[in-house]
Amino acid sequence: MLDSALKHQKAFEMLEIQDPKFTEELVEKGKGVPTYMDWEEAQAILPFLKIFYDATLRISGSSYVASNMYMLEVFEIGSQINKMCDSDDAFLESMALKMRKKYDRYWGKIEQLNMLLLISTVLDPRYKLKYVNWSISDNFNSQEAKELKELLETNLYQLFAEYSGVGQGSQRGSQLSLGGKQDRYSYSRFLQSTGSSSSGQTDLQKYLEESIETQFPDDFDILKWWKENSSRLPILAKMAKDLFAIPISTVPSESTFSLGGWVIDEHRSCLTPKMVEALICSYSCIRGSRKSSIIDSLIIEDYNELEKLEQEVAAMKTGDACSASVALDED
Structure with missing residues (x-):
């Protein structure tokens, strides 16, 4: 709305000159007509508000995964607010300081952050733990960043241990197996409890040590990526399946x-x-x-066929009525 108003600034100025009622109505409502300073402030704040608008569009989608992007959007908004707090414009600075207070109320304290959403970002092969840690350092002071990184890593490994079945060996007993053989001496349970595997690395260790996916298309499908890598990283794939299902909005x-x-x-x-x-x-x-307009074109095609059929039926009915009228006239 603000963007549209700025595009028609000249029209509003001309309306103020040509139509006295326009000014009178706005004055009666207690608002008054927009001043030159109002237009300048609107122009200055528009790029800042667009950040919120774009973030809302990205995390409010219902046909794609959004939980892996949520905390990145939050951190980006926080970073932009910090920059605006140092602005030379007094108006922008005062507005940014007010936003900073509200931002800190929800995301400024470590204990209020949702670790599952941070872990969800870690499970995005484009970011992983390195990028998330970098974002944390960029948005918190050194002490808070250190605490949050440690908390994130602890929760990440604890969640992985939960999905690996660590601590549930007593319930499973002799049903555990290693290499297709019966695990008589609970060796597989020992490997799980120590965070090891028969190959010396867990799924989580393999995933974190691999390089970040830097070559990816704009329409990168993260669910497809995990489906293709589920056989290689089965436990992490289960975690991703559950975490990516978290509704963000x-x-x-x-x-x-x-x-x-x-x-x-x-x-x-x-x-x-x-x-x-x-x-x-x-x-x-x-x-x-x-994924394309194929379905839409099919729907339009079906609608056109239906409309054509209805027209033919209507024409037939009209023809029958005319025939009946002619027959009555002949009688």
Whole structure:
């Protein structure tokens, strides 16, 4: 809205001159017409607000993974706010300082950060632990950064141990096996408890020691990447599957409820819950797999065919009515 207003600044200025009622109405509402200073401040704040707008678009999507990007967006916003706090413009500085207080209320304290979202970013092969640690150092002071890095690494290895089954060996007993043989002496449980494997490295160690994926397309599909590497890193693949399913915003759930209102209406109120679930899931699958305009073109083609058929039926009905009228006249 602010962007559109700035594009029509000249129109507003001319309207103020040509239409006295425009000025009178704004004065009556207590706002008054925009001054030159208002336009200057709007122009200055627009690039800063665009950061929030772009971040909202990226993390509010419902057809792609967003949990791996959430903390990166948060850190980027925090970094931009810090830069604005040192601005030479007094207006921008005062606004940035107010935003800094609100930002610190949610993400400024280490104990308030969600470790699962940070781990989700680590499981992105484009970033891994090195980039996340660098981002932490760039957004916190040295002492806080050190504490957060240690906390992140501790939670990462604890979560990996949980998925590896460490501590559950007593429940599994002699069913554990190593190399397809019965594990009589609990050797595989020993390897798990020490964070080792038969090859000397765990999935997590292999993943973190590998180089970061630097050559990737703009439409990089992280779920596809983990699917292709699930046989090589099976435990991490399970972790990624669960962590990437974390909803970041309420947009997908609200969209689902809205879709439910479209499916169940006054003309289709007797559908069974199973049928409603099937319809909603089918729609989600079709929308999620829409990589091009092929489906849209098919829908348009079907609609055109239906419209053509309706026209033919209407013409037939009109022809029948005319025939009937002629027959009555002849009688």
